[in-house]
Structure formats: C-alpha cells, structure tokens
Amino acid sequence: xxxxxxxxxxxKRPLSEAxxxxxxxxxxxxxxxxxxxxxxxxxxxxxxxIDSLQVQAGESVFIYGPSGCGKSTLLSLMAGVLxxxxxxxxxxxFELSSASAARRDRxxxxxxxxxxxxxxxxxxxxxxDNVTLACxxxxxxxxxxxxxxxxxxxxxxxxxxxxxxxxxxxxAGVNHLSIGQQQRVAVARAMIGSPPVIIxxxxxxALDRHHRDQFLTLLTAEACxxxxxxxxxxxxxxxxxxxxxxxxxxxxxxxxx
Amino acid sequence: xxxxxxxxxxxxxxNRRLTVILSVLTISFxxxxxxxxxxxxxEARSSFSQTISGTDLIVGAPSGDIQLxxxxxxxxxxxxxxxxxxxxxRLKQAPEVDWLIPLALGDSHRGYRVVGTESGxxxxxxxxxxxxxxxxxxxxxxxDHLYEAVIGAEVAQTLGYQTGQEIIIAHGLGKNSFQEHGxxxxxxxxxxxxxxxxxxxxxxxxxxxxxxxHVGWGAPSVMDIRQRLKQNSLKAANKTLKAExxxxxxxxxxxxxxxxxxQIFRLQRKLNNQKSEPVQAVIPGVALQQIWxxxxxxxxxxxxxxxxxxxxxxxxxxxxILTGLNERRREIAILRSIGAGPVQVMxxxxxxxxxxxxxxxxxxxxxxxxxxxxxxxxxxxxxxxxIQVSALSLTELKLLSLISLCGLLVGIWPGxxxxxxxxxxxxxxxx
Numbered sequence: 001x002x003x004x005x006x007x008x009x010x011x012k013r014p015l016s017e018a019x020x021x022x023x024x025x026x027x028x029x030x031x032x033x034x035x036x037x038x039x040x041x042x043x044x045x046x047x048x049x050i051d052s053l054q055v056q057a058g059e060s061v062f063i064y065g066p067s068g069c070g071k072s073t074l075l076s077l078m079a080g081v082l083x084x085x086x087x088x089x090x091x092x093x094f095e096l097s098s099a100s101a102a103r104r105d106r107x108x109x110x111x112x113x114x115x116x117x118x119x120x121x122x123x124x125x126x127x128x129d130n131v132t133l134a135c136x137x138x139x140x141x142x143x144x145x146x147x148x149x150x151x152x153x154x155x156x157x158x159x160x161x162x163x164x165x166x167x168x169x170x171x172a173g174v175n176h177l178s179i180g181q182q183q184r185v186a187v188a189r190a191m192i193g194s195p196p197v198i199i200x201x202x203x204x205x206a207l208d209r210h211h212r213d214q215f216l217t218l219l220t221a222e223a224c225x226x227x228x229x230x231x232x233x234x235x236x237x238x239x240x241x242x243x244x245x246x247x248x249x250x251x252x253x254x255x256x257x
Numbered sequence: 258x259x260x261x262x263x264x265x266x267x268x269x270x271x272n273r274r275l276t277v278i279l280s281v282l283t284i285s286f287x288x289x290x291x292x293x294x295x296x297x298x299x300e301a302r303s304s305f306s307q308t309i310s311g312t313d314l315i316v317g318a319p320s321g322d323i324q325l326x327x328x329x330x331x332x333x334x335x336x337x338x339x340x341x342x343x344x345x346x347r348l349k350q351a352p353e354v355d356w357l358i359p360l361a362l363g364d365s366h367r368g369y370r371v372v373g374t375e376s377g378x379x380x381x382x383x384x385x386x387x388x389x390x391x392x393x394x395x396x397x398x399x400x401d402h403l404y405e406a407v408i409g410a411e412v413a414q415t416l417g418y419q420t421g422q423e424i425i426i427a428h429g430l431g432k433n434s435f436q437e438h439g440x441x442x443x444x445x446x447x448x449x450x451x452x453x454x455x456x457x458x459x460x461x462x463x464x465x466x467x468x469x470x471h472v473g474w475g476a477p478s479v480m481d482i483r484q485r486l487k488q489n490s491l492k493a494a495n496k497t498l499k500a501e502x503x504x505x506x507x508x509x510x511x512x513x514x515x516x517x518x519x520q521i522f523r524l525q526r527k528l529n530n531q532k533s534e535p536v537q538a539v540i541p542g543v544a545l546q547q548i549w550x551x552x553x554x555x556x557x558x559x560x561x562x563x564x565x566x567x568x569x570x571x572x573x574x575x576x577x578i579l580t581g582l583n584e585r586r587r588e589i590a591i592l593r594s595i596g597a598g599p600v601q602v603m604x605x606x607x608x609x610x611x612x613x614x615x616x617x618x619x620x621x622x623x624x625x626x627x628x629x630x631x632x633x634x635x636x637x638x639x640x641x642x643x644i645q646v647s648a649l650s651l652t653e654l655k656l657l658s659l660i661s662l663c664g665l666l667v668g669i670w671p672g673x674x675x676x677x678x679x680x681x682x683x684x685x686x687x688x
Contacts, residue, residue, distance in 0.1 A: 072684075081593065081683035102598055109596020114684065116594065119587050122265075124272030136261040137596040189595070201684070 065249030080104035110140035113190025120186030141193025288621025311383030373467035395447030607668035614664025
C-alpha cells in the first residue's frame with residue numbers, strides 16, 4: 001500500500017469544510033480515495049485500480065503520466081461524474097462514491113471547480129457571466145460569497161483582475177479572448193465562491209511556454225490565497241516545480257502493472 | 258435554477274440566431290396557414306348561414322336544392338329556368354303564405370347583379386340574426402315609379418355612387434356586357450347599409466322597371482310582339498310606360514314566409530307535387546346543410562393538409578435542434594462541470610424547443626392577422642365571404658396550445674439525447 005499523504009507538506013491554511021468535527025479522517029483530506037477499481041462498461045480490464053490516494057486541504061498536487069494511463073478517468077471519478085466499481089471516494093469529508101447522481105451533481109456544483117484543457121467557456125455568455133455562472137448552479141457558493149458580503153459580480157471582477165484579464169474584456173464575448181485568457185477566465189469560474197478543490201485537466205496544453213508559466217503562477221497563487229486544494233493533471237513533467245507534491249500516475253495505478 | 262436554465266437557453270438560442278430564426282419562420286408560416294384555413298372555414302360557414310334568415314321556403318324552377326339556394330340567395334350560378342308570374346300570384350293567394358318576395362335575376366350593372374323584386378323585399382328580407390335591411394341613405398324604390406334603383410353598400414362604395422345618380426343596367430352578367438339598356442337609365446334612390454351578404458353587391462330594382470327595360474329585347478316572342486304593338490298603339494306618342502302594362506312574365510325565384518312554421522313542410526310538399534307548373538321548394542336551412550356536407554370533405558382535407566404542414570414545421574425544428582446537439586457537446590460538458598445534472602441539460606433542450614415553438618405560434622398568429630387584414634377585402638370581392646377580423650376563437654386557441662404542447666414533445670427527443678450525451682461524455686468532451 002502506498003500512502004501518499006505522508007509525503008505531503010503540512011497545510012498552513014485554516015481548513016475548510018473538511019475540518020468539521022465528527023468526520024471520518026483524523027487528518028482532514030480534501031480528497032480521499034480508497035481501494036478504487038474502475039473499468040469502462042463492456043471492458044474486462046480495469047482502467048484504474050488505486051489502493052490509496054489522499055490530498056490534504058490546501059495542498060497542490062501535480063498528477064502526471066502519459067496518455068492512456070487513466071488520468072481523465074481518475075478526474076471524472078474525483079469530480080463524481082463517474083462512480084468507482086469498488087472502493088470509496090471522499091471529497092471534503094463527503095462520500096461521493098455512494099451518493100446518488102443528482103446529489104453528486106449538486107456536490108460538484110458546491111465543492112469542485114473544474115478547468116478543462118480548452119474551450120472552457122460558453123460562447124454565448126460574456127466573460128463576467130461565464131464566471132458567475134458557477135454561482136448560479138450552487139447555493140453554497142453564493143452563500144460563501146454572502147458570508148464575505150460580496151456579490152458574485154464583485155467577486156468575479158476581483159478574480160478576473162487578479163488573473164490579469166484586461167477590464168475592457170470583462171463584458172465582451174469570450175471569442176475576443178486569447179486561449180491563455182480563456183483558460184484564466186475558466187480558473188476564475190472554478191474559483192468563485194471558494195470551493196475546497198479545483199481540478200484541472202491539462203489546462204496548459206494549448207498554451208505556449210510563456211503563457212503556461214504565467215497561467216500556473218496565477219493559478220497556484222490564487223489557490224494558495226484562498227486555501228483551495230489544487231489537483232492538476234498533465235503529461236508535461238516541466239510543470240512539477242509549481243506544485244507542492246507530485247504523483248506519477250502509472251506508479252499509483254495498479255491496473256497498468 | 259429554472260431562471261438560470263431558461264436564461265441560458267435564450268442566450269444559447271440568440272447565439273444561433275440564423276438557424277433558429279429560420280425554423281421559427283417555418284413554424285410561423287405553418288401556424289398562420291392552419292389558423293387561416295380554420296378561420297376561413299368557420300367564417301365561410303357563418304357568413305353563408307348568416308346570409309338568409311326568416312325565409313321559410315325558396316321556390317324556383319326544378320333543378321337541385323343546392324343550385325336553387327346558390328343562385329337565388331348567393332347569386333352564384335344561374336337559374337336553369339324561370340317560373341311564371343301566374344305561379345307568383347297563385348302563391349300569394351295560398352292560405353299558408355304570410356309574405357313572399359319574387360326575385361328576377363339575369364341583368365347586371367358593371368359586374369354587380371341586378372335583382373328585380375318588389376318593395377316587400379325591404380320589409381321581409383332578413384339576414385344574420387333576423388336583422389332587416391336598413392337604409393344608409395335614401396329610401397326604397399316605389400312600386401309606382403319606374404327606373405328607380407336601390408344599391409347595396411359594396412356597390413355604392415366601390416363605384417362611388419350616391420343617391421340621385423343615374424346608372425345603366427346591362428343585359429347578361431358579364432362585367433363588360435355590351436347589351437346595355439342605355440336608353441333607360443335608373444336613378445339611385447337608396448343605398449343600403451352593409452350586411453355582409455350578397456345584398457351588398459346587388460342593385461335592386463322593381464320588377465316593373467326590369468320588365469320595362471326588356472320590352473322589345475331579344476328575339477321577339479309572340480308576347481313581345483303583342484306587347485310592342487300594344488305599346489306602339491297606346492304609349493308610343495309620349496314614350497312613357499305605365500306599371501299596369503308591365504306585369505312581369507316570369508321571375509327567377511320566390512322567397513316565401515309562412516304564417517305558421519308548422520305549415521312549412523305542407524306547403525313545400527304541395528308545391529313540389531303541384532301538377533299545373535313544375536316548381537321546386539326548398540327550406541334554406543336544409544339546403545345549407547347539404548352544402549356543408551359537400552364542402553366538409555374539402556374543408557377537412559384542407560385542415561388535414563394544414564395540420565401536416567405544422568407537423569413538418571415541428572419536425573424541421575426537431576432536426577435543427579438535433580443537428581446542433583453534436584456541436585454543443587462542449588457546452589454540455591461545461592455545464593456538467595459546474596454542476597448541472599443530466600436532467601437540467603435535458604430541460605435546457607426541451608425549453609429550447611418549447612420557446613421556439615411558442616415564438617413560432619406568436620409570430621404565426623401575427624402573420625395570420627396581417628394576412629386577414631390584407632386578404633379580407635379580396636376574399637369579399639371574389640366570393641362575398643366577409644372575414645371579420647376578430648379575437649382568436651376557443652377552437653383556434655385550442656389549436657395553438659396543442660401546437661405549443663407538440664413543441665414540448667419535439668424537445669423530448671433531443672432532450673433525451675442530450676441526457677445520454679451528458680451521461681456518456683461526462684467531463685471528457687469529444688469533438
């Protein structure tokens with residue numbers, strides 16, 4: 001058994017939802033996978049088989065590996081879009097693996113920010129509307145903003161400014177943005193309302209070196225400031241230095257052995 | 258949440274303006290067509306049945322029930338034969354008869370029918386809900402004066418006639434009849450108010466006047482020659498004809514009112530069986546019923562065709578939404594990533610179909626009214642059916658809600674597909 005959480009650095013941030021009393025883990029894990037097995041319907045061979053994988057609150061984890069090693073499947077499981085055949089997945093203390101589909105969707109809206117490889121934005125909404133859209137699907141996110149007494153619009157503006165999107169573009173259609181800018185807007189949408197986890201699926205693969213580094217700097221800084229855990233998947237080893245912990249997926253995924 | 262989804266749906270539609278507008282247009286036109294067919298159907302029916310009321314029997318030369326009704330009341334087609342004046346007088350004496358209106362057709366004025374009748378026409382003819390004719394201007398022609406005419410509202414309006422003006426009537430029915438009775442002009446003494454019936458397009462004159470203009474016309478019959486001789490011998494000097502010499506020889510039809518409604522059938526049977534001169538008597542309501550039976554086949558066919566046009570419009574809409582679906586897998590994945598469930602994604606597509614269908618229904622209703630305003634005068638000119646521009650009827654509202662409901666059904670298939678896509682794709686987007 002590989003206990004990966006040992007290697008992690010201790011979080012200095014106050015813990016979010018995961019630290020509520022009466023919960024399963026002694027140490028608050030924002031993501032806790034145990035004895036996971038998953039195979040695609042109609043296939044014999046499991047694509048994913050993980051004994052144990054934990055992410056602590058506030059941690060930023062880099063998961064890398066070549067194509068086809070189950071990265072996307074792992075992310076879908078973490079986001080609650082897929083359910084493992086066996087094993088349990090706890091996200092922020094909530095057992096995602098046994099919840100109903102509707103409950104998982106609601107949980108994702110409330111607790112997980114997701115950033116895709118590319119084309120993250122709805123083409124028919126303005127930049128601001130794309131960011132605040134995440135709040136419209138989640139009462140929790142709205143509530144967290146209300147607790148800080150800011151409106152979704154104010155928070156969206158703050159995040160966009162923080163992620164260096166020129167103000168002139170905020171009310172424009174997303175087609176006016178470069179790919180790098182689009183990816184940063186997607187980060188703003190994932191971050192709004194401070195979900196405990198951000199999952200990013202190769203968000204830099206369409207960016208050149210300069211924009212990639214700029215993107216990562218902004219992303220990790222904002223995640224650090226808001227105490228959000230970051231799970232970042234890529235096949236690009238160069239990115240390792242931006243993260244507090246690194247996982248090589250083929251080592252963790254026993255299905256590939 | 259519902260708000261958000263509908264807002265998203267509207268925004269997404271705005272983004273695909275062109276295809277969306279086209280499919281809305283298709284539905285609009287099909288809806289307008291369906292409404293028009295339905296409206297014309299009911300309006301024609303009510304317009305037809307409103308044309309005559311209060312008349313118990315129509316008597317004419319033997320032909321068909323429908324034919325008699327059509328030529329005598331609606332001025333459609335021609336009489337195959339006339340009935341003699343003796344018959345009119347005999348009917349006047351019949352104990353069952355309360356009143357009668359003789360009608361002589363066959364002449365025209367600039368395309369409008371000239372109807373020879375008696376002054377009783379103005380007191381007994383009823384239309385709609387037993388409404389009598391009213392004068393917009395002037396008065397009825399007198400039975401004592403010749404060459405007086407009362408014109409219908411449409412005649413007055415179209416030809417710009419006023420009382421006191423003189424008009425010339427022509428033999429035959431063509432708009433450009435050359436056989437005009439130019440030497441004997443008629444003076445307009447009255448203009449009727451609009452009734453929405455063929456009366457509006459009639460020129461009413463007394464039977465005597467009509468007889469007077471026809472003296473000496475056509476191939477001279479024995480009677481004509483006799484008349485001419487009489488005329489020559491008696492009145493040739495001062496060239497005036499007196500009414501008593503001008504008893505009409507024949508009329509085209511007679512409208513009859515009976516004293517007691519129970520006598521209608523007895524009188525009808527008596528007339529139909531009469532040996533002296535073969536005539537036919539029909540009850541207007543019964544003949545109208547026969548017309549509906551004939552027409553309803555065509556009516557239903559039209560309605561079915563219009564219905565299919567609407568269905569094809571809706572199928573077109575469905576195909577537009579389905580085609581768009583593949584290009585929107587990205588959109589679905591994004592919505593899923595921020596927590597939209599498959600049901601919400603499905604709702605988005607159903608909402609889209611419903612919104613578009615409702616837009617089509619609203620727009621189509623607009624086109625329908627526009628069409629009515631433009632077409633109503635034309636329809637009236639050609640067929641004499643007055644289409645009232647009025648609010649949507651209950652049946653029409655039902656049709657429209659049915660179409661909107663179909664919009665919901667149309668959305669379900671793409672909705673279910675989107676549901677499946679969102680389950681299968683999850684967060685991994687295939688392009």
